[in-house]
Amino acid sequence: MNEQQQTLWQFMSGQSDKLLSQTLQHGGLTFISLILAIAIGLPLGILIARKRKLSGMVLGIAGVLQTIPSIALLGFMIPVLGIGAKPAIVALLIYALLPIIRNTYTGIIGIDLHVKEAARAMGMSKGQILLKVELPLAMPVILAGIRTATVINVGVATLASFIAAGGLGEFIFGGISLNNTNMILAGAIPAALLAIILDALLSLVQKTDVKKLRKGLYIFPVIILVLGGFYALPSAYGSTLTAGFTPEFMGRQDGDLGLKSTYGLKIHTIVISDAVMYKAAYAKELDVISGYSTDGRLKAFDLKILKDDKNIFPPYYAAPIVRDEALKQFPELEKTLNLLSGKITDSIMTDLNYRTDYLHQQPERVARDFLISKGLYKAPKNGHKGTVRIGSKIFGEQYILAEMYSMLIKGNTQYAVATKTGLGGTKICFDALMNDQIDFYPEYTGTGLLVLLQPNPKIAKEMAHDKEKTYNYVSTEFEKKFKIKWLKPIGFNNSYALMMRQKQSKELNVNTITDLKNYLDKN
Amino acid sequence: MIELKEISKKFGDTQAVKQVSFSVAREETLVLLGTSGCGKTTTLKMINRLIEPDAGQILINNENIIDEDPDVLRKGIGYVMQNIGLFPHYTIAENIALVPKLLKWDKAKIVSRTQELIEKLHLPESTLTMYPHELSGGQQQRVGLARALITDPSVLLMDEPFGALDNVTRTSIQKEFKALEELKRKTIVMVTHDVLEAFELADRICLMDKGEVVQIGTPKELLYQPTNDFAKRFLAGQKLILEFKVVNIQDIWTYLPQEIVHRGETETADLSIWEAMELLRNKDRSELFISGPNKAIKSINFEQLTSGFNQYQNAQHHE
Ligand SMILES: Nc1ncnc2c1ncn2[C@@H]1O[C@H](COP(=O)(O)OP(=O)(O)OP(=O)(O)O)[C@@H](O)[C@H]1O
Numbered sequence: 001m002n003e004q005q006q007t008l009w010q011f012m013s014g015q016s017d018k019l020l021s022q023t024l025q026h027g028g029l030t031f032i033s034l035i036l037a038i039a040i041g042l043p044l045g046i047l048i049a050r051k052r053k054l055s056g057m058v059l060g061i062a063g064v065l066q067t068i069p070s071i072a073l074l075g076f077m078i079p080v081l082g083i084g085a086k087p088a089i090v091a092l093l094i095y096a097l098l099p100i101i102r103n104t105y106t107g108i109i110g111i112d113l114h115v116k117e118a119a120r121a122m123g124m125s126k127g128q129i130l131l132k133v134e135l136p137l138a139m140p141v142i143l144a145g146i147r148t149a150t151v152i153n154v155g156v157a158t159l160a161s162f163i164a165a166g167g168l169g170e171f172i173f174g175g176i177s178l179n180n181t182n183m184i185l186a187g188a189i190p191a192a193l194l195a196i197i198l199d200a201l202l203s204l205v206q207k208t209d210v211k212k213l214r215k216g217l218y219i220f221p222v223i224i225l226v227l228g229g230f231y232a233l234p235s236a237y238g239s240t241l242t243a244g245f246t247p248e249f250m251g252r253q254d255g256d257l258g259l260k261s262t263y264g265l266k267i268h269t270i271v272i273s274d275a276v277m278y279k280a281a282y283a284k285e286l287d288v289i290s291g292y293s294t295d296g297r298l299k300a301f302d303l304k305i306l307k308d309d310k311n312i313f314p315p316y317y318a319a320p321i322v323r324d325e326a327l328k329q330f331p332e333l334e335k336t337l338n339l340l341s342g343k344i345t346d347s348i349m350t351d352l353n354y355r356t357d358y359l360h361q362q363p364e365r366v367a368r369d370f371l372i373s374k375g376l377y378k379a380p381k382n383g384h385k386g387t388v389r390i391g392s393k394i395f396g397e398q399y400i401l402a403e404m405y406s407m408l409i410k411g412n413t414q415y416a417v418a419t420k421t422g423l424g425g426t427k428i429c430f431d432a433l434m435n436d437q438i439d440f441y442p443e444y445t446g447t448g449l450l451v452l453l454q455p456n457p458k459i460a461k462e463m464a465h466d467k468e469k470t471y472n473y474v475s476t477e478f479e480k481k482f483k484i485k486w487l488k489p490i491g492f493n494n495s496y497a498l499m500m501r502q503k504q505s506k507e508l509n510v511n512t513i514t515d516l517k518n519y520l521d522k523n
Numbered sequence: 524m525i526e527l528k529e530i531s532k533k534f535g536d537t538q539a540v541k542q543v544s545f546s547v548a549r550e551e552t553l554v555l556l557g558t559s560g561c562g563k564t565t566t567l568k569m570i571n572r573l574i575e576p577d578a579g580q581i582l583i584n585n586e587n588i589i590d591e592d593p594d595v596l597r598k599g600i601g602y603v604m605q606n607i608g609l610f611p612h613y614t615i616a617e618n619i620a621l622v623p624k625l626l627k628w629d630k631a632k633i634v635s636r637t638q639e640l641i642e643k644l645h646l647p648e649s650t651l652t653m654y655p656h657e658l659s660g661g662q663q664q665r666v667g668l669a670r671a672l673i674t675d676p677s678v679l680l681m682d683e684p685f686g687a688l689d690n691v692t693r694t695s696i697q698k699e700f701k702a703l704e705e706l707k708r709k710t711i712v713m714v715t716h717d718v719l720e721a722f723e724l725a726d727r728i729c730l731m732d733k734g735e736v737v738q739i740g741t742p743k744e745l746l747y748q749p750t751n752d753f754a755k756r757f758l759a760g761q762k763l764i765l766e767f768k769v770v771n772i773q774d775i776w777t778y779l780p781q782e783i784v785h786r787g788e789t790e791t792a793d794l795s796i797w798e799a800m801e802l803l804r805n806k807d808r809s810e811l812f813i814s815g816p817n818k819a820i821k822s823i824n825f826e827q828l829t830s831g832f833n834q835y836q837n838a839q840h841h842e
């Protein structure tokens with residue numbers, strides 16, 4: 001692929017500014033949350049070691065909190081704490097809590113009872129027993145807990161980029177969406193190194209003999225404080241409005257790059273995941289976001305599309321892309337998938353998305369209702385002539401399309417179906433297709449052109465504004481390069497769009513991207 | 524000095540201690556003796572409030588200990604634990620200096636006092652910088668003792684201080700222990716289940732069974748005037764050796780041969796029969812010169828000693 005022409009080293013040195021700031025943010029997030037987790041977890045652990053009756057409840061709650069999937073936890077935080085560092089730190093803190101509480105508790109109750117009794121018999125007060133006997137003796141176990149928490153936190157902190165808290169996740173998830181291996185590695189390698197180094201440092205502290213450990217007890221929080229200090233909370237806003245863009249949007253010509261070059265837009269921008277972006281805009285954490293024109297959340301969260309008056313977001317077709325191998329193996333597949341071609345217009349797609357995103361109907365139900373209304377639905381034949389594997393990316397529209405294809409295949413052929421939905425970003429989906437993990441998934445011609453093929457900028461520019469040309473180009477190139485076929489377009493166009501809250505757009509009288517630029521320049 | 528008044532303690536359904544009363548005079552050593560689980564440790568721990576009694580009172584120097592701050596009370600009482608209980612993360616020196624540090628003694632005083640104690644207790648100087656696990660059981664026990672003695676408390680509580688030792692080591696430590704000047708000035712309550720140890724070290728013995736006091740008295744009283752079957756049976760196994768230890772030359776003086784005139788070295792009549800026998804055997808002497816009451820001196824050999832003892836025994840049993 002093209003990116004291989006640029007070595008990882010070149011990428012890293014070219015992006016060294018970003019790399020450094022992301023690494024510092026990452027370390028900062030990890031450490032601040034760790035300090036807070038220690039500040040809360042240590043006393044809690046001591047408390048439940050004193051009042052054993054509480055231990056079941058406290059450990060239970062901390063355990064349950066830890067099982068909440070990280071993305072979901074970050075999502076829960078937004079309405080309460082907004083986006084950025086605050087919710088990320090709180091989420092990390094919650095994950096770090098369990099190992100620290102549990103190890104403090106087991107460390108203290110594991111101390112030889114005779115030693116504790118001796119301490120009492122010598123006339124030590126409760127506080128002296130805690131500081132001079134219990135904590136030093138429990139310290140190796142407590143440190144093991146902190147170690148676990150640290151490694152967990154370095155990992156989970158990559159997800160902080162989903163809610164605009166920065167960190168190495170920006171590279172990792174940006175790279176996944178943009179099909180840029182160097183970018184992924186530039187994030188993943190430092191993150192792994194960070195985890196390994198911190199773990200090694202802590203194991204060193206853990207292994208030093210008990211004597212020195214007593215001093216380490218005081219050095220340790222100091223180290224953490226200093227490292228935690230590296231993390232500056234997101235710098236003061238540079239503009240009156242704040243934009244939240246997905247990692248993919250940030251790296252695309254028909255995205256942030258185009259906004260800068262064509263419109264000259266200067267806006268304070270933070271990187272955030274698609275999953276929480278709309279919610280954050282609705283909660284007034286963000287003012288401008290990058291979305292898809294057919295997204296149901298547009299309606300759900302009362303957002304308005306700013307008119308793209310300089311045409312940097314050309315519309316693209318959505319169409320299933322299938323491995324040639326699969327077409328051979330399942331002769332009826334192409335015909336079946338094409339049943340949907342031309343059936344879904346922009347407004348229909350927006351409506352379908354609205355039903356899942358806002359009315360919270362199951363994608364399966366939405367898909368079936370639609371097929372029935374078009375007379376395409378047939379009862380499953382329950383055939384066994386091989387299994388077609390359908391993939392989808394991790395957002396609503398793709399789920400609906402995957403369900404429709406699944407029903408069409410089951411109803412019209414003797415094939416069985418396996419769906420692998422929610423395959424992260426473009427890269428994950430496409431890699432799954434290339435590596436024979438799935439047989440097809442719905443893709444967009446623009447993404448195929450700008451993300452997967454990445455032709456030289458000239459061709460891209462010339463092509464990107466015409467959806468027919470783009471379709472023809474990706475069709476031939478995919479066949480040549482990847483042995484993958486673009487089937488007939490489904491009908492609707494999907495393109496990027498900038499959005500604002502209806503109300504704010506009215507108040508500021510901003511209706512187009514040029515309006516936005518002018519508003520920002522004035523304020 | 525120490526007085527227990529009808530002390531009782533229950534753990535759930537177990538009556539660990541039931542209406543125990545005794546008093547220990549100043550500088551006296553009282554030994555709590557009894558089978559495993561009879562409530563010795565529990566009784567001892569109530570004296571420094573590691574355990575609070577359900578009922579009854581404990582007075583030390585006529586003050587009810589319930590009115591004192593437990594931490595202050597404990598800092599003033601030496602306590603030697605059944606399981607030694609040294610701090611594994613402290614060096615021996617730090618373990619010994621624990622209480623003085625809590626009392627904020629100055630460093631020089633701590634060092635000189637530590638030095639004095641390890642000499643008395645025959646602990647090598649090199650152990651001071653070691654950690655407890657690097658010491659033998661016997662050495663650890665001495666450290667436990669040093670920790671209890673360092674502030675020179677007037678009251679010392681000891682729970683099976685020689686429990687973890689083999690017989691040979693135990694006998695020698697007991698001897699050293701008995702010889703320590705420092706201990707003669709203290710009021711001591713010591714726990715043991717070993718009858719010989721109790722007889723060796725006690726001024727008085729408090730025999731316990733199932734949480735209750737069976738009999739309190741001097742070793743001799745326990746031996747010759749047991750108040751019930753339990754007391755009798757408890758000592759039955761080692762009766763002869765106990766008698767040898769309890770009876771001294773003074774007791775059998777009248778049953779020994781005529782006085783003689785002797786100008787050389789003599790032994791005192793405080794010597795127990797046991798000790799006299801050991802002297803006669805070890806020193807390859809055929810006779811001992813003993814100075815008894817009124818500076819009278821008698822010479823005895825092994826036969827005369829045993830015969831005198833037998834006559835004394837007969838007289839006791841016929842009383
Ligand atoms: N903390 C406790 N909880 C419940 N029961 C206890 C507790 N401590 C002691 N006991 C019970 O009280 C009784 C007396 O125990 P104690 O430790 O005083 O015996 P002891 O005479 O010291 O025995 P040993 O010679 O074996 O040390 C025993 O039946 C014991 O099981």
Ligand SMILES: [Mg+2]
Nearest residue numbers: 563564565605
């Ligand atoms: Mg005991």
